[in-house]
Amino acid sequence: MDQAIGTMAGAILPAVLQITEQLAVTVGIAAAATVVGLMLFSWITRRFLIICPPNKLLVLSGRRRATEDGRSVGYRVVAGGRAWRVPVIETAGFMDMTTIPIYVAVQNAYSKNSIPLEVHAIANVKLASDPRIVMNAVERFLGRDRAEIQRVAKETLEGALRGTLARMTPEEVNEDRLKFAAEISDEVEEDLEKLGLQVDTLKIQSVSDEKEYLDSIGRVRIAEAIKRAEIAESNARNEANKEAANAKALGDVAQEQAQKAILQKQNELRRIRAELEAQAESEEKKAVAAGEAARATAEQELQRIRSELEQIRLQADVVIPWEAKKSQQEYEARAQAAPIAENGRAVGEALKLIADTWRAAGPDAKEIFLIQQLDQILADVAARLRHVAIDDVQVLDAGDGRALPRLVSGYPAMVAAVLEELRASTGVDVPAILGRRLEAAAGRAPAPAGGAR
Known part of the structure; x- marks a missing residue:
């Protein structure tokens, strides 16, 4: 395997x-x-x-194409971006779209009034951005340098500048340069569109003339401006003088009115001061009169008290001893008339009667003794009251009318204060003693006829 x-x-x-x-x-x-x-x-x-930058124009030539207006052209235009070029059939070319500065200067350009002027301006020109117009630039300037475009644009601007000057006066050209530049732009716009160009900016730098026409206009206007300024200054000075005069007059009137107001207030102050002084003098006189009246009333009261004290002293010095002596004489007579045995009893009875009499007087015995010294006491009271001197009295009333009565009631209060000091120092209450003596005297006096009091 x-x-x-x-x-x-x-x-x-x-x-x-x-x-x-x-x-x-x-x-x-x-x-x-x-x-x-x-x-x-x-x-x-x-x-x-082919990549086209945004500041360039790509032109692809070789193939025919139909434009928007129905024309057949052998190129196509790409403004920025990219495009495929067909090999062998198309070729590519670029055109610069950046601005071209053009300095424009014309001399002896006649204005509307046949005044030759010299104008200097600066313009910025570029290829048109409109696809329909830029084809004109492609057909005319493709493959040519910027200097050629600058030359053509400059000649076109100079022609438009001369044509615009012929329709405007020197004053309009010099005074309203924005309008002048706008007129030139409108004049040259159609011509530049045919060239595929457009004007970005156009500024007028200077306008002058060899005849010094503008300078003479300026001198006249300067003279007029100076004249108007002098007139305005004179008018302003006159107005200022008028205003100053009016202000001075108003100030004098205001000062006079102020002086009158001050005098009126001073007179009113004098009147019020006189009224107050008169009122104060009247109140002072009233106070002095009230003081004199109070002093007189106090003197009368003191005299009445002296009279009552004199009556009490007489009663104590004469009546009571006389009654006692009378009783003694009666008892002595009885004793003499009685036997010798009764002499001792009579003498004892007489002494007992005297003792009973003084005992019956009770505390009055001491008061009677002291009343005998009231002359000196009252003399001292009067002496102290005489030392009280009143010169000027100013009475301030709170509005209730009680200030003057209070001043008048001060004099009796002074007498009462002195008697109160006497009671506190000696224990002798003069008003109380006088009251009891008067009540005793009234009890012994017979009732008036008819029972009337």
């Missing part, structure tokens, strides 16, 4: 090796064909795929 297997393996192995060799050859051929295909595609792409 092993021999049979070895025989089979020996027969199969050469076939496998042969198949492997054929497969390797096939893979190598396929790889080589792929590489060759890629290289061929890359070469074809680089050769026939």
Whole structure:
């Protein structure tokens, strides 16, 4: 069996090796064909795929094609992007679409008023972006350099500039340069479209003339402006003088009115001050009169108190001792008339009666003794009141009318204060003693006729 297997393996192995060799050859051929295909595609792409930058125009010439307006042309235009060129049949060309600066200067170009002017301007021209117009540039400038395009555009702009100047006055050209540039652009637009070009910008740099016509216009206008400025300055100065005069007049009037107002206020202040002084003097006089009246009332009250005290003193010094002495004399007479044995008893009775009399007086005995000294006490009170001097009195009333009565009531209050000091220092209550004495005197006095009080 092993021999049979070895025989089979020996027969199969050469076939496998042969198949492997054929497969390797096939893979190598396929790889080589792929590489060759890629290289061929890359070469074809680089050769026939054309990339156009955005600032250039690609023109493929060779095959005829119909345009939008029905014309048949032998080229096609690509503005930026890419396009395939048909080998052998088409050729490729580029045109530059960047701007071309053109300096335009014309001399002795006559304006509308036949004044020769010299104008300098700068323009930026480029190929048109419109596909219909750019074909004109392709037909006229393909393969020509930028200098040729610049020359043609400059000559066209100079012609348009001279044509525009012929329709405008020097004043219009010099004063409104934007309008002048717009007129030139409108004038040259149609001509440039025929060339496949367009104007991006056009600026007028200067306008002058050899006859100094514009300078004379400027001098006249400057003179007019100076004249108007002088007139305006004179008018302004006159207006300022008028305003100053009016302001001064108004200021004088205002000052006079202010002086009048000040005088009025001063007069009113004097009047109010006089009224206040008169009122204060009147109140002062009233206060002085009230003080004098209060002092007189206090003196009268003091005299009344002196009279009452004098009556009480007389009663204590004369009446009571006289009554006691009378009783004593009666008892002495009885004693003298009685036997000698009765003398002692009579004397004892007399002494007892005297003792009973003083005992009956009770606390009044002490008061009676002190009342005998009231002359000196009241003299001292009057002396203290005489020392109170009132010169000027200013009364300030709170609006309730009580200030003056309070001032008048001060004098009796002073007497009461002095008597209160006497009571506090000696224990003698003069008003109380006088009250009790008066009540006692009223009790002993006979009733008036008719029982009327």
